[in-house]
Amino acid sequence: MANNYTIPPKVFKALQTVDINELSTFSPKEIRPILPCLVRMSLISPMDSTKECAEGRKEILTLLSGIEWVNTIVALLSIDFHGLELDVKKEQMLRQKQGSAVTDSVLVQVPNGLALEFERTDSTRRLRLVLYEILMIQSQRGSGETFLKQSDIFDNSVYIPEICDVINIALAELPALLSVQDMAETFLRVSHGPQIICWMVANAPDTFNEVATSLITNADARDEDNGGSRIRAQTLNMLCQMNPSQALAVRAKCVEICRMPALAVTLTLEYTGYDDSFMSGDVVAFVSGLLLGNNQQVRNWFASFLRSRQKQRHRESSVTMQALRDELIHHLQRMTLFSGDNRLPGRYVVQASALLRLYCALRGIAGTKFQEDEITLIVELVTSHPPPSPAGVRFVSLGLCMLIACPSLIAVHEHETKCIEWVRWLVREEAYFESASGVTASFGEMLLLMAIHFHSNQLSAISELVSSTLGMKVPIRHNNMTRMKQIFTQEIFTEQVVTSHAVKVPVTVNLNANITGFLPVHCIHQLLKSRAFTKHKVPIKDWIYRQICSSEPPLHPVLPALVEVYVNSILVPSAKAPMENTNQPIDVEEIRRVFRNTLTHRSEKQGKSASLTAQLLLLYYLLHYEDVRMNLQVGGREKVKSYSTEFLSELPIKYLLQQAQRNQQSFAGLFSPLLRLLATHFPHLSLVDDWIDEEPQPSAREEMSLPTHAAIAEGLSAMSSCPSHTGKLLKKLLVMPATQLWPHVSALVRHFRNTLDPSVPSYVQELYRQVWLKLNTVLPRCLWVMTISVFMHEKSLLPKLTITQENIVLDPLQVLRWDARAFRCAAVLKVLLRVLQASLAASRNQLARHQLDTAAVDCRVSEAEREELRTALVAAQDSC
Structure with missing residues (x-):
């Protein structure tokens, strides 16, 4: 014009x-x-x-x-x-x-x-x-x-x-x-x-948005460098110069319908700027939002634009791409200027982290190759020392992952030396950073976990770790990690240093699924899988026990896997070194200490506390330990430790399994393996009838004070003279939680035999049976012993036999020697049959376990003959 x-x-x-x-x-x-x-x-x-x-x-x-x-x-x-x-x-x-x-x-x-x-x-x-x-x-x-x-x-x-x-x-x-x-x-x-x-x-100022939207919508989605697209972009740019307040709205429309990416970048560069304090523009935020946002279509659209412009350096829109890179370099330069004496001020840490993530996205998602001046500035920024704060920990974690995701940063010897010194500084300052910042998941665990993966050559796991930390999927070729692997395994972290350091790392207090990031438990889990602790004879039992005791719901997903690899490291010898030492199992007294107060009355909220998580994990440890021990051929090694049947009978296994079932949202992934192991090794605790008669959870309105021991004894003693009083007492007991009833189990079982009196109404007998079934959900094996002892028919000519769990397992038919009146009382007979069914199942399980644990004394008896004898005994018991 x-x-x-x-x-x-x-x-x-x-x-x-x-x-x-x-x-x-x-x-x-x-x-x-x-x-x-x-x-x-x-x-x-x-x-x-x-x-x-x-x-x-x-x-x-x-x-x-x-x-x-x-x-x-x-x-x-x-x-x-x-x-x-x-x-x-x-x-x-x-x-x-x-x-x-x-x-x-x-x-x-x-x-x-x-x-x-x-x-x-x-x-x-x-x-x-x-x-x-x-x-x-x-x-x-x-x-x-x-x-x-x-x-x-x-x-x-x-x-x-x-x-x-x-x-x-x-x-x-x-x-x-x-x-x-x-x-x-x-x-x-x-x-x-x-x-x-x-x-x-x-x-017609009111038509601005209509015209701008129409021009963007009708733009060519494929070629932005033809004549029509250039004129269209020039027109929109002139419209935005005429109405600057709508420039960012025009940019947003470009992103919304995935058209004219060069115009979106141009508008971002032209209508953002700086002030004296720091960046007032949104260049970093805008490009990061496109590449790291949740909209997959927008991400692919903009990444495709960036990739194509690198291949077409002579095209006009490539000038826009270079202008964007120049602007980001300007941001890097300003950031490094703020880092005097290689120290990054706290007020700039968040912006620096955003800049690092953006460059990772440009490299990993858009495939941008860094220029020399960019590499120099990025290395200078990555190796700066942030203050010990949550933002500083995040910055260091991002920088560490960026060195692995972008191997070109250490291609020059000078840059490599600088990065190695920075990683060594991280190792020295890790404990101070964690204590000063108050962050549970510090970068120390990430360093340790990376070293573990490098030692075990799990490069795919490192790629996943880097991608998870950066918040984006970054393709990393394994051959590009060769130099970084050498740095970690040979110059900074030897395997012995890793194991010695890992066992000294404090456990995570109140570990649960809501704690994100890479924690000490991840490192220990990987070291157990690689058998590093047993190889270097580093004891790990105490650390695992402390971490289990320090866990709370919702269950952290790595804890069950930690228990499994720990059990395998105890029982399964390494294929490379079969004679090496194995880890030590957890002591019986340590386990008892956790279960000591299980059955003392607590409120429902307390029942879901950290101790329940520890008890379930230790129960899973015991059951998995027995499962692996019984399925392994351990010939040629010293006899491994086994947990006695008497000790296992002290644990409220059935009660804990019910708690895991009711709170599956808090103990996800634990109920199913527990149920499988219980059905395999403790079939008498997982009878079908027990699941049918599962105790309903009491509602809040049903909660009331439990009668005293004296009141219970008095009410049960009057079942013949005043059955209505006994019936009211039993109904009151039925609405109580089973753990509240258990302290009174002796009195309740002691008076159970009195229900056989002809003057006791049938409805009292039925209520008593229901109370017994409620008690059967807590410690069923102890209840069976007490019940058999009470109902056993007394023979004056024979010495009185003391009933124990071992006796019941060896002779499950003792139930048939109950008082003859029990066979004529429907309610008591149902209890008798329940105990008989469980005793037979326990006996079969014990016979199989005994046959596996003990070798034949007489060499003339083969294993096949022993199996035939066991089968015959089981058949004889079942036929009675």
């Missing part, structure tokens, strides 16, 4: 807000583009008839007086627009016909050329000429010709102001025929199109 008719932002804003006072301060040259709008505002009668509106119109007329272009625009408003509208409709229909000649027109006949006619004619004919040319260009939009259309009037910049006046009047007076979005698409195909579109939008 010969004259610079760009529209200042202040002019657009004043017209958009109808600020008459502000408009009055502008020169005629500044308001020249918006004259059509001002003329219409001053001449057309408004719907607002207030005094303020009238005064405003007067001020506009005063402003327009003396401007010669106003008369031309007023003349345009005096045209017969109704007749023009009819002709435009006919012209549109003519253009849609197949085979119509280019010179055919309803609007105007042009014998001497458009330019000459436009210069000589009056306002009415000028309007028709412009509309004729616009409709002609619109009809050619779908043709395969060049994007820019030749036009006698649009190609000449001298006519552009008058053309813009005509277009704005036509849009205002013919809204049913002319769409501002279609007009914008049309003007992209003529010379000076961006300027015309800006003038058009300036005279």
